[in-house]
Amino acid sequence: MNAPDRYERFVVPEGTKKVSYERDTKIINAASFTIEREDHTIGNILRMQLHRDPNVLFAGYKLPHPLQYKIIVRIHTASQSSPMQAYNQSINDLDKELDHLKNAFEADMLRFSRDY
Template identity: 80%
Template structure:
């Protein structure tokens, strides 16, 4: 169906055309991503992004040989959301001297988190502690919202903030 014929469609026909386009969006998105990756010279990752195989290790660790107590963690199939959350949690740890992350390339579906710690801790300990702390915070936040009714969501968030587990 061409764009020119859309003007002659009834409301019902237009709705059907929109629904058909909506059904085909995933195929078009996959094809677009595959062609962009191929143009950039990157290998296809269809099964990694769309099937999200659980058999692959998602986190790899590489110690920095030039800086004492420094390491990089590569987290597969994650982007800025998780990278920034982990970075901010690491900044709360007084044994962490530096914490940052980067997305190597927009078409690569991974982030690299770099951590440099004091001699009292190791990057692995700091990373594990940050993940455990985030897990506890998210469980606490989830419980605060589950306790509240539909109209009480904002009060649940305030309760969570006042509890001291969360600071702005």
Template identity: 90%
Template sequence: MNAPDRYERFVVPEGTKKVSYERDTKIINAASFIIEREEHTIGNIVRMQLHLDENVLFAGYKLPHPLQYKIIIRVSA
């Protein structure tokens, strides 16, 4: 069967960072955080907590593809 191994959804490969950070070059005070091996649960929790901060103008997340086990959180302050 062509299905990926189940452990690939949870175990971060050796040499890969769990969280990485990229500044947005188009918007001032904005960035993207890429969190490996996480899904909607963590994405929604982080997004809701960021919305509680009055300095945050935008916070959202997305899953790029169902077979890519990462989320991208975008924040603008």
């Protein structure tokens, strides 16, 4: 079969950065972030979190090709912020949200296991 190994889809090769940043030269306060070895799951979550930021004017992502295991996230911010600040803030917010979700799940699992 021509399909690559599943391992190749998720593990970042040595010497490759997980996230790379490229500033847009035509639009002020715009940039692209290339995230290696990710797909629609992370792209859509990150895009939605970026839309919650009032300083973000545009946030979107794309998969360049189905056999290239990366996403490209474009961010355009107002002058009060920068794409890098918006990206870092959204990652931190998602980390807190997912940590809260994990803690709530573990607490419910513990409570459920005591009941039975």
